Every structure is written in structure tokens, then in C-alpha cells.
Amino acid sequence: MLYVYCDSKKETTREAFLDNNVTFTSHLIIPEEDMPKRTKPDHLLSKLITEFEEQGQLINREYCEESYYIRLIQHYERQFQFDKALNLTDQAILLYKYKQDFYLLKAKLLMASQQASIALEVLDQAYAISPMNPEIQFLKARACALIQQFDDSLKIIMDLKCNIQKTDLPELLLVEAFIYETMKDFNKMFDTLRDALILNPNNHEALEQIWVSVEFSKKYEESIRLHQDIIDKNPYSYLAWYNLGHAYSCIGEYEAAVDALEYSFLINQQFEQGYLDCAELCLQINMYEKALQCYVDANDMFGPDAELVVYIAECLIKLNRHKEAKHKLQKAIYHDPYNEEIFFYLAECFSYESNYQKAIKYYLNAIDLDEQREEFQAGIGKAYENLGNFKKAESHYKKAATFGMEQSQYWTMLISFLLKRGEKVKAEKFLARADKYSFGADLLYCKSAFYFMEGSRENAIECLEEALSENPNLYAILYEILPELKEDKDVQSMIRYFNI
Structure with missing residues (x-):
């Protein structure tokens, strides 16, 4: 179990915080960029946009100040x-010829629009x-780096390191990391x-970017140690918890990963x-x-959102709470009628209730929106099989196996269907x-x-x-195809042996 330390110096878990109505944010000042924003109509910006769209420039002298240009x-x-x-x-450059801010803005825009060579001229x-x-x-x-002149970009970095002020070093390291990322040298990107x-353990941008380097360099253990050290210095670093969670997940420490990820959004x-x-x-x-609770919390905080409702429904179905899932999905369909997952x-849900005609209607809606989803084809195939329409069932099972050919479960559905029908040649x-x-x-x-x-009993x-x-828990597949094998003593003996 991972722990977060609050002001009381006691170890606590999510349940303790929630039971005592304590929130992490009561002890934490969240950076301004992470706080929810209240959006008010910006009438001045609207006027600037209207004038520029209609005239192609800002003509009203009242709006020709540099701050207005920057906003627009x-x-x-x-x-x-x-x-x-x-x-x-x-x-703006024509008006403010010696104002470096507009040159820097222009260079950034050129780089964003894949014109880095021209950006270099502007930077000169x-x-x-x-x-x-130093920003230049x-x-x-x-x-x-963007135009693959890596020697030149690294030389600039090396020259700057010789005489850069300490306050500018964090930004320099971010630029160096960007160069290594562009070079696809993720080991050096991570090290930088x-x-x-x-x-600076609170370097927000570095915390945001480092996971990319971890994922590609596979430095999961090093990432765990690094982020644990950061959390020791600042237990309320939500991005450190987030990165720690992903690193734990990649080495199979799933419970620790869930705890760490949970702390990221509790903070x-x-x-x-x-x-x-x-x-x-x-x-x-x-x-x-737990998945359901996370999705419900997210929908309460950021919704309503049809995508989140789909995830909530999926969890409810996994929990055999089909009636609740169906109710939520039927409401969601009016807000997002082109979401194939909802259908x-x-x-x-209707298949679970054995209402196969209704189920087929919704499977067809989903397939109309995305025909190549193997799970859609498999679902409708099963519904047709249950209704005795074996020709259509076989057709859809074949499509499921074709679209999901690397997943054994869809081949199994098709082959077991054919074997149950006695179609050994096709099988x-x-x-x-x-x-x-x-x-x-x-x-x-x-x-x-x-x-x-x-x-061929020996081969069988x-x-x-x-x-x-490989997997002793799936033996029911054999009994489903050949129920008479439940009376076969050799088969029963083997299944008991492997399931001890």
C-alpha cells in the first residue's frame, strides 16, 4: 500500500480522507493553470476578432496597442x-519594429506550422x-532540432551551459530534452x-514530459526511484504520483499503480x-x-459526458447490474446518437435479458456506425445463434474472426459454433x-x-x-461443444488434476 502524508503526519488512504471529509486540496495550493476557470464573455476580444475578420487588420487606433495584438x-x-x-x-512587427516579443511570437508560430527554417531567420x-x-x-x-540539424542545436546548448545563469538552467534542460526527443534518443531525454x-522537483513541464521518455526507454525502475524521491520532498505532487502509477503498472505492480494513480486526482x-x-x-x-467509482467521479466533475457514460455502463455490465446500465445508456443515446459504443x-444488456430481437436491433445500429468492430459482429452472431438463425450467425462469426484475427476468442466462437453444428470440414x-x-x-x-x-482420441x-x-479454467469450452465428455472418466480425471 502506498501512503500520502497529510498535515497531521499520519499515514492515510483515500477512505480515511473521504470518511473524515478531508480533501487534499485543503492542504495544497494548486497551480493556477490547474484550477477550474470561470469563463466570462470577453467583449473586447470579440471586438478585436470582428475588426480583424472584417478589415484584415486592426484599423481602430484604440486597438493598436501591443497588448491587444498579443491577445488576438x-x-x-x-x-x-x-x-x-x-x-x-x-x-505588429511593422508597428513595433524593435519589440523582440513579436519576433519571438512569430518564430514560435512558424515552428508550430512546420516552418522552422524561416523561424531561424526571424530569430536572427x-x-x-x-x-x-537566452530565450532566443x-x-x-x-x-x-526540428529541421534535423542536431549538431547545431546541441552546440547551442553546450555553449549556453558554459555561461548560463542558474535561473535559466531548468529551461535549458527542457530544451535539451526536446532535442533528444526529436532525435528519438529517449535514454538521454530521460537523463536530462x-x-x-x-x-527542481516541482518543475511542472518536466513532470509532464518525462513519461514519454520512460515509456520508450523502459526505465521503469529508475522512474519509480526518481518519483518516490520527488514525493518524499513534495507529497502533494500530483504529476509525480501519476508518473509513479504508470511506472508501477509497467512492471506489473498493479495495486501500487492503482493507489498512485488515485492519489494523483485526489491531490x-x-x-x-x-x-x-x-x-x-x-x-x-x-x-x-473501483473503476466504476472513478468513472462516476469523473462524470460528476467534468460531465455529463457520453463517453464516460459508456465506461460507466461497461463497469455496470461487468458487475451484472444490467438494468442500471441500460437505463443510463438509453438516456445517453439522446445526447450522442452517433456513438456506436452506446448501441x-x-x-x-438486451442479450443478457434474452431479448435477442431487441439486441439485434441495437447491434445493427452499432455495426452501421462501425462495421469492422469484431466485438459487434461476435455479439450479433451470438444473438442470431440463440434465435436459431444459424446462417446469419455463421456470417457474423466469420466477420468477427476476420476483423479480430489476432484474438483467439473470435476464432473460438466461430469454430465452436461450427463444431456444435457438426460441420467438421468447415471447422x-x-x-x-x-x-x-x-x-x-x-x-x-x-x-x-x-x-x-x-x-482421434490420442490426439484429442x-x-x-x-x-x-495453458489455462485450466477454460475447460467449459470443451463441454459446451461435446456435453457427453462430462461422463468421460479420463477427461474428468485430467480436468480435476489440472484444477487442484
């Missing part, structure tokens, strides 16, 4: 309308105005960001990704109740095809059943032994 440029940058932002920047102009500004060199290093975090209740990643991991390791999970063909693309104990049980049906027993060695 930043607006178009946020909208990814780089052409308009660059147009405004050029206008900025350097002529303000040669002592930082941007030059980034621009050189680690240096930045040793220098910063506006950190949506923390809720979602924690919930996703809980789903993967069958902690459905699919509704179909699953043999698909067994051979499945062997090319997939592997799983479920397929071995199907193969064993096929050999039993062929009268050999195949059954291999299947039981």
Missing part, C-alpha cells in the same frame, strides 16, 4: 489558425535587437529531465486524466467497483487458419473437441493436456 495573436494560436496569427504578427532578427536574451538561443536550438527534476481534483487512467487500469485488472452496450479449415494468426488455450480446447469428434487427449496446461 494568442487567440488564433489557440484555435490553430496559424496563418491569421502570423498575419497579425507581421502587422530578434538576436540583433536583444543579443543577451533556446528557440534557435529547438528550430535546429531527471537532472531538471533533481534541480488535484481537476486532473481528469488521473481519473481516466486509474479507471482504465482497474477495468483491466477486474477491479470493476453496442445496450445490445449487450477444420478455420482451425488451420486460426493457427496462422492467433494462439490461445481456448483454440486448443476447440482442437481437442475436433479430434474427439474425428475419433494430447491437445486437451496442452490446453489444460
